[in-house]
Amino acid sequence: MNSVNTYPNNASDDFARKNINGANLSGRDLRNCNFTNVTANGADFSRAMLNGANFYGAEMRGVDLSKAILCGADLSESNLSGADLQRSDLSGAILYRANLSNADLTDIDLDGATVQDAKFINCQGLNQEMANVLKSRGAIVENTISSNPEKQERDTKWWIQYVIVPLIAALISSGVVMYFLKEFRSKPDLPVPSSAVESTLVAKFIL
Numbered sequence: 001m002n003s004v005n006t007y008p009n010n011a012s013d014d015f016a017r018k019n020i021n022g023a024n025l026s027g028r029d030l031r032n033c034n035f036t037n038v039t040a041n042g043a044d045f046s047r048a049m050l051n052g053a054n055f056y057g058a059e060m061r062g063v064d065l066s067k068a069i070l071c072g073a074d075l076s077e078s079n080l081s082g083a084d085l086q087r088s089d090l091s092g093a094i095l096y097r098a099n100l101s102n103a104d105l106t107d108i109d110l111d112g113a114t115v116q117d118a119k120f121i122n123c124q125g126l127n128q129e130m131a132n133v134l135k136s137r138g139a140i141v142e143n144t145i146s147s148n149p150e151k152q153e154r155d156t157k158w159w160i161q162y163v164i165v166p167l168i169a170a171l172i173s174s175g176v177v178m179y180f181l182k183e184f185r186s187k188p189d190l191p192v193p194s195s196a197v198e199s200t201l202v203a204k205f206i207l
Contacts, residue, residue: 016034022041031052032052035058038058053074055073060080065085065088070089072093077096091110091112095139105124
């Protein structure tokens, strides 16, 4: 990856039509910079300040823009396919005809952004409500994934192991669940727990 020191830190820098593939610009102050038609595939702009920057026609496949601030930036007709835009701020940005296919948009802020004819295809992190809002504003939205499946699976397992099972075990130990098991249990082979260990086993059996 190109060194961050290769690129000055002044807002007046002109990156138009330059090739900065793989450049490390993480955390830089690049407000109002000109990136028109830049080629920046795989570049790292994470946590960068890009307010008002001009990325018109930029080629930025697989770019890292996580936690970047792009308020009011112009990304019209740019290619951001496969980009990481997690927790980025694009409020008021212009995304006219931009390509965000296969991008990760988890926790992105698109408040007030112009998305007419922008492509949101196979994106991660878009819930149905946001997808509907984008469609109503003229975006092309197809096959979005509300969250990362692996992360969702991990979160589910965590809730089951550390919240649901202990809660049921506590209810069993207190006698609440034991009462209902005695009165309404439908499985003749289901034992009424007599200890904390048995309570945990029954809780797992129920789940």
